[in-house]
Amino acid sequence: MLSGKKILLGVTGGIAAYKTTYLVRLLIKAGAEVRVVLSPAARDFVTPLSLATLSKNPVYWEYFDRESETGTWNNHVELGLWADLMILAPLTANTMAKIAQGQSDNFLMAVYLSAKCPVYFAPAMDLDMYKHPATRENIQKLESFGHILIPAEKGELASGLEGEGRMAEPETIVGAVISDLESKAPLRNKLIVINAGPTYEAIDPVRFIGNRSSGKMGMALAEAAANYGARVQLILGPSSQDSNNPAINIKRVESTQEMFEATTAAAQNADWIILSAAVSDYRPKNPANQKIKKSDGGMLHLDLVENPDILKSIGQAKKDYQLVVGFALETENAEANAQKKLDTKNCDWIVLNQADDKARGFGHDTNEVLMISRKGQREKLELKPKKELAYEILDRLIKHHTA
Known part of the structure; x- marks a missing residue:
């Protein structure tokens, strides 16, 4: 504590x-x-x-x-x-x-x-x-x-x-x-599962498909939840983030499939599930066993297949007492796309953030978000350090979910 x-x-x-x-x-x-x-x-x-x-x-x-x-x-x-x-x-x-x-x-x-x-x-x-x-x-x-x-x-x-x-x-x-x-502590006796960071999909032993997520927001949420009394299971993709908080158990994964398996297993007994990871939607169909050499033609063709949808799977399987929160990173038609994600994946809240040049999104220490619930609540949280924003997100969830 x-x-x-x-x-x-x-x-x-x-x-x-x-x-x-x-x-x-x-x-x-x-x-x-x-x-x-x-x-x-x-x-x-x-x-x-x-x-x-x-x-x-x-x-x-x-x-x-x-x-x-x-x-x-x-x-x-x-x-x-x-x-x-x-x-x-x-x-x-x-x-x-x-x-x-x-x-x-x-x-x-x-x-x-x-x-x-x-x-x-x-x-x-x-x-x-x-x-x-x-x-x-x-x-x-x-x-x-x-x-x-x-x-x-x-x-x-x-x-x-x-x-x-x-x-x-x-x-x-x-x-x-x-x-x-x-x-x-407002979250005492709760088990909260959080996933965070990017996922990497192997092209060959040295190359991968990934994204720019740092995992900072997910780690901030994990730290805040632990400080609010929760036991936290953090499923963390490739990231330099770390914690020495004894209430946070970190399981490190790399691919979306690994994150899917770890998150769904941990979610079975969780009270809250917060899915802030920026997972890869697709992966190479046939990753090479050896490093791919440059070809004379200057072209590399990759066949991609769809990865498991972690949020949709968790949403479909969620129990009545569980709270499921998804994150949506959008670059256009942000609110409409976030609302669609909320409606189709059976989660309770979507936390919308946008990647642009306004010191928000991937890699930044700050962020601003819009929280949208299935019941129509909307909570706009202004730009601030992610460590502070994490507490504000949890405060809103506590206010609405325990009322």
């Missing part, structure tokens, strides 16, 4: 701050990208250098470098909006009170107030401070903001007393965040 997540870690000035080095390591190991923001007092307990080395990102604690004459400043708004989630650990009684009152007297507080993402907080203080009515009231106030409490634990405290107030251990914090994300 943390793979690919952008996490802000806010560290305040308590002795438990030393544990944040291990917390950063755990978050990085889980696949997250971590940026650390310190309160001014936190630097007395843990060094920025340690956290920067572990996170592989700069550590922030002030608006600008006072020793620099360049005028460079740290943009608290940009940093707050960057994050997918924020963890405040350890959160002292002092900073908790500032949050409850909406104060902004340091860089960490400004970043917090700028963040629009979910916030998790792990208090750390002495037991009497933790039990004080003002602290209990502030915890309730933070929870009323929608923030998620990771309760303090019992144990030996810095004061020498024994009791409740210790910051939750880093493993507990990571586990609490993952459990919360899993409980809210």
Whole structure:
């Protein structure tokens, strides 16, 4: 659940701050990208250098470098909006009170107030401070903001007393965040099959018929679906795309026949089937066993035969509970051709995109699409990076399919 997540870690000035080095390591190991923001007092307990080395990102604690004459400043708004989630650990009684009152007297507080993402907080203080009515009231106030409490634990405290107030251990914090994300994941418990990339049809051992598909859109959909809690089976044609997300199982294929067999087999038990691959419609009838030599006549004749229609086959076999989404890449009469594909192949949605010089289609990092459903819904998604577009496509499917 943390793979690919952008996490802000806010560290305040308590002795438990030393544990944040291990917390950063755990978050990085889980696949997250971590940026650390310190309160001014936190630097007395843990060094920025340690956290920067572990996170592989700069550590922030002030608006600008006072020793620099360049005028460079740290943009608290940009940093707050960057994050997918924020963890405040350890959160002292002092900073908790500032949050409850909406104060902004340091860089960490400004970043917090700028963040629009979910916030998790792990208090750390002495037991009497933790039990004080003002602290209990502030915890309730933070929870009323929608923030998620990771309760303090019992144990030996810095004061020498024994009791409740210790910051939750880093493993507990990571586990609490993952459990919360899993409980809210819109595609949890779903198996989603996605195919992506081109297919190559052999002419001879060194030549093939193919297309310019990169597989970027399909991979973006796979990553987004996994981050939404799904288990993903990705059938991937010849492509440089890859993923280390443990929720994504990649099966690599080359020809349309191989993709047909792998996709139809995987689709039998799938909840959603998203067919974004740019498959070859035809293949050479008799591919040569050896490299074809150039002839004196300057002509090469190839007999082509039709490949299996993966979308049509999946559409005809789909079960009542399954959602089937096809992709259509068109260069002319785009909407009419996409509608025809939707009508004839028994899928629930067609995602139409066009190949042209407008930074969309094959090979680009951006795309814009029109989603059309069998029920007549139309969703126009404007030009944006494919990684962002993937979430928007899934959001529309979730909205309409789970309503």
